[in-house]
Amino acid sequence: MTDPLNNSLRFTPLPLQSVTLDDRFWRPRLEVNRTATLPFLYEQLERVGAIDALDLRPRPLRVPCHPGSAVTPQMWWDSDIAKWIETAAYALATHPDAALEAQVDALVEKIAAAQQPDGYFNTFFTAIESQNRLTNERDWHELYNAGHLIEAAVAYTQATGKTAFLDVMERYIRFLMGVYGPHPGQKHGYPGHEEIELALVKLSRLTGKREYLEFARYFVDERGRQPYFFDEEARARGEEPSSELLSHGDALPYEYMQAHKPMREQDKVVGHAVRAMYLYSAMADLAAELGDESLRQACERLWADLTSRRLYVTGGLGPSAHNEGMTTNYDLPNDTAYAETCAAVGLVFWAQRMLNLTGDGQYTDLMERALYNNVLSGVAQDGRRFFYDNPLESHGDKHRWEWHSCPCCPPNVSRLLASLGGYVYGRTADGIAVHLYAGGSARFEVEGQPVTFYQRTEYPWEGKVELEFDLERPARFTLSLRLPRWCRDPKLSVNGEAVDLSDARDGHVHLTREWSAQDRVELNLPMPVERVYVHPNVRQDAGLVALQRGPVVYCVEEADVDVPLHQLALPRGADLTATFEPELLGGVSVVRGEAEVEEPGDWGGTLYRTAPPRQITTSLCAVPYALWDQREPGEMRVWLREEVREAPR
Known part of the structure; x- marks a missing residue:
C-alpha cells in the first residue's frame, strides 16, 4: 500500500495496534464487546437470516424480534454484516484470533461469490428485486450498504494485510463510478442515506488512489443541486415526485436527507440525524484532504447550530422518532427523546474529524460527552441488550432489547468501542497528543526511536492522570494535553514542578522539551x-x-x-x-x-x-x-x- 494522500490533519490517530487500554473503566467494557457482543451479534445475524442472504437464498421466514416486531429479509442487511466484519477487524488488530479471522474469511468468500459479473453487489436487490437495482437511491440504501462494506474492507486489510475483500469492493466502486458522475449517460445523483462518502475517503487513504477521493467529492458537491436528483429518479421509475415521502414530518422536502440545497450553503442541521452525521464526517475529511476552506466553514457553521440549539446534555441528537432526526430550534423533549444511538456514534465520528482538522479541543469535549453518555447508554454492561433510542426520562416502560427489525445500532456501537484506541491519541508534526484520558499505553516513534507512553488514571471517576515515557535515550518532542472545558481549575506538573497553564490554546497545553524515561507528568482535573x-x-x-x-x-x-x-x-x-x-x-x-x-x-x-x-x-x-x-x-x-x-x- 502507498502512503496516504497529502492531507492537512492537525492530528492523525495512532494505529489500533499501537494502543492498549487497560484501566478499570474501559478494559471490562472492551473485553465484553470483544468476547460477548461480537459473537452475540453474529448469532443474531445468523438467526434472522442475514448470513444466509449472502448465499442469495434469503429465508422467507418471519423471525420474532423485540416486542411487536418481526424480521423479514431487509435491504440493509449487507450493512449490518459489514459493521460486524469491521468490528471483528478491529478486534483482530488488537487481539489476533485464528478462529475469528477464519469466520471473517468465510464471509468474504460468500461476498465475493455473490458479486455480480459487472461488479455490482447487494444481496437484497440481486436475490429479491433484481429489476429494481439502482432505481431508488432515495429510499433503498444501496450506496449506504456499499459504504459500510468499504469501511469493513479497509479495516480488515489494515488488521490482517489480506486484500481479497478490498479487491471485491474496489471492483464494486469502479462499477458505481461508471453509473454515477457528471458525464453524459451517467446518473447525476447521490445517496439518500449518506455513508459511502466517508468510506471512499478511507479507501483513498489506504490505497493512495485519488479517484476515490474525487468520487466522494462528487457525491458531496452534487447533493442539493437542481434539478433535484430524487425527482428525476422518481420520474424515471414512472412516478411523480412526492413531497410527502421527502419531508418526513417537520422537515421540508429534501431536508430529511440534507439535500435541500448545496452543502456549502447549509448552516442548519436538519433531517435524519444519522445521515447528517455521516455526511458531515465526510465533509470534514474532504476539507482536510483537499484543503477545502468552504467545506471547513460549512462544517463549522453546522457544528455551531447543533451545539447551540439542537443537542441534548447527554450528547444525544435528533429528538423526533417520526423522522429519526431534527425538528425546530430548542426542541429537546425528554420522555419522547429519540437520540438514536447511531446518531451519537456518528457525532463521535464527526467530532474526531473536526478535531483532526482544526486541532481545537472543543470537538474532543463533545466527542467525550457523547461517548460517556449517549453512546454507552446504547449497550448494556452484559453486551447483549441495546437501546435504539435514548430518552432522558422514562416512566418505567422503556427497556433495552436483544435485537431490532432495523438492527443498525448494536453493530455500530460495537465497532466504535472496538476501535476506541484510535480516538485516544493523535500524532502531530512534532509529537503526541492525548485526547481522551484512559489508563493504558501508546507506542510511537520520534526521529526513528521507539517511544512508549503510559497513562495511569481512574478516569472518569477521578481526575488525576499520571503520565510517563519509556524511551532508550532523551528525545525532544511536544506533548499536547487536552484541558476539558468542564474543568474549571486544572493543575499540571512535570517532575513535581508546576506548569503555567495561562498560555493554553485551543483547549490544549503544549509541552515542548527534551523528554527522558525519568520524567513524570501529573495532570489533575478537579471533578466537583x-x-x-x-x-x-x-x-x-x-x-x-x-x-x-x-x-x-x-x-x-x-x-x-x-x-x-x-x-x-x-x-x-x-x-x-x-x-x-x-x-x-x-x-x-x-x-x-x-x-x-x-x-x-x-x-x-x-x-x-x-x-x-x-x-x-x-x-x-x-x-x-x-x-x-x-x-x-x-x-x-x-x-x-x-x-x-x-x-x-
Whole structure:
C-alpha cells in the first residue's frame, strides 16, 4: 500500500495496534464487546437470516424480534454484516484470533461469490428485486450498504494485510463510478442515506488512489443541486415526485436527507440525524484532504447550530422518532427523546474529524460527552441488550432489547468501542497528543526511536492522570494535553514542578522539551458535582436542573428513591457529594445529597385544594445516565425540578 494522500490533519490517530487500554473503566467494557457482543451479534445475524442472504437464498421466514416486531429479509442487511466484519477487524488488530479471522474469511468468500459479473453487489436487490437495482437511491440504501462494506474492507486489510475483500469492493466502486458522475449517460445523483462518502475517503487513504477521493467529492458537491436528483429518479421509475415521502414530518422536502440545497450553503442541521452525521464526517475529511476552506466553514457553521440549539446534555441528537432526526430550534423533549444511538456514534465520528482538522479541543469535549453518555447508554454492561433510542426520562416502560427489525445500532456501537484506541491519541508534526484520558499505553516513534507512553488514571471517576515515557535515550518532542472545558481549575506538573497553564490554546497545553524515561507528568482535573442549566428557550426543561461530574451526566432512578421522581425538587444550595461504590453497577461514582418532596398528606379524596403542600426532606442518589435500566424496572429522569428559595429580607 502507498502512503496516504497529502492531507492537512492537525492530528492523525495512532494505529489500533499501537494502543492498549487497560484501566478499570474501559478494559471490562472492551473485553465484553470483544468476547460477548461480537459473537452475540453474529448469532443474531445468523438467526434472522442475514448470513444466509449472502448465499442469495434469503429465508422467507418471519423471525420474532423485540416486542411487536418481526424480521423479514431487509435491504440493509449487507450493512449490518459489514459493521460486524469491521468490528471483528478491529478486534483482530488488537487481539489476533485464528478462529475469528477464519469466520471473517468465510464471509468474504460468500461476498465475493455473490458479486455480480459487472461488479455490482447487494444481496437484497440481486436475490429479491433484481429489476429494481439502482432505481431508488432515495429510499433503498444501496450506496449506504456499499459504504459500510468499504469501511469493513479497509479495516480488515489494515488488521490482517489480506486484500481479497478490498479487491471485491474496489471492483464494486469502479462499477458505481461508471453509473454515477457528471458525464453524459451517467446518473447525476447521490445517496439518500449518506455513508459511502466517508468510506471512499478511507479507501483513498489506504490505497493512495485519488479517484476515490474525487468520487466522494462528487457525491458531496452534487447533493442539493437542481434539478433535484430524487425527482428525476422518481420520474424515471414512472412516478411523480412526492413531497410527502421527502419531508418526513417537520422537515421540508429534501431536508430529511440534507439535500435541500448545496452543502456549502447549509448552516442548519436538519433531517435524519444519522445521515447528517455521516455526511458531515465526510465533509470534514474532504476539507482536510483537499484543503477545502468552504467545506471547513460549512462544517463549522453546522457544528455551531447543533451545539447551540439542537443537542441534548447527554450528547444525544435528533429528538423526533417520526423522522429519526431534527425538528425546530430548542426542541429537546425528554420522555419522547429519540437520540438514536447511531446518531451519537456518528457525532463521535464527526467530532474526531473536526478535531483532526482544526486541532481545537472543543470537538474532543463533545466527542467525550457523547461517548460517556449517549453512546454507552446504547449497550448494556452484559453486551447483549441495546437501546435504539435514548430518552432522558422514562416512566418505567422503556427497556433495552436483544435485537431490532432495523438492527443498525448494536453493530455500530460495537465497532466504535472496538476501535476506541484510535480516538485516544493523535500524532502531530512534532509529537503526541492525548485526547481522551484512559489508563493504558501508546507506542510511537520520534526521529526513528521507539517511544512508549503510559497513562495511569481512574478516569472518569477521578481526575488525576499520571503520565510517563519509556524511551532508550532523551528525545525532544511536544506533548499536547487536552484541558476539558468542564474543568474549571486544572493543575499540571512535570517532575513535581508546576506548569503555567495561562498560555493554553485551543483547549490544549503544549509541552515542548527534551523528554527522558525519568520524567513524570501529573495532570489533575478537579471533578466537583455540578448543576447544569439549559437555555431558557428549551421549554421542556424550564425550572429544571441536571447533574454532571467530569464528562459523566447523571440520572435518578426509581431504584434509589422511595417517591415518584416528578415530585423530587433539588434545592439550589443543597450539598452534593460523589462517592465511589464498587459493588454498584460494576463500580461507579454516584452523586448523593438531599432533595425535597411534597408530603402526600391526607387529601381526603380531593384532587385540588387551596392549601399548599408541606415540603419534607428525602435522600437523593444519582447514577451515571449510561448505566440506567440495568436493575429493577422503574422510572428514570435526567432533569429534576429545582427548588429556589427567596433570600431573606
